[in-house]
Amino acid sequence: MSVDPLTITDACTACGACLLTCPEHALRPAPGRPQVVAEACTSCGECVEICPRDAIDLLR
Known part of the structure; x- marks a missing residue:
């Protein structure tokens, strides 16, 4: 099992x-908010930077 x-x-306002x-x-x-595909995420942080609501936290 992978961790997001x-x-x-x-x-998040989707x-x-x-x-x-x-x-x-x-x-x-x-539904509600995007789903993270943990196996594909490289933790680059681009989504964190672009989010207009600061609704994404990057776990390092």
Whole structure:
């Protein structure tokens, strides 16, 4: 079992900015907020930087 490298908080409005930004396509649309595909995430932080609501936390 893998651990998600990202946490998407309740502040997420599902705007989709992170989905479009992720170079690894490690975020998938899901009801309520995006789902993290842990195996694909490289922890680059691009989604954290682009999120207009600061709703993504990168766990390092």
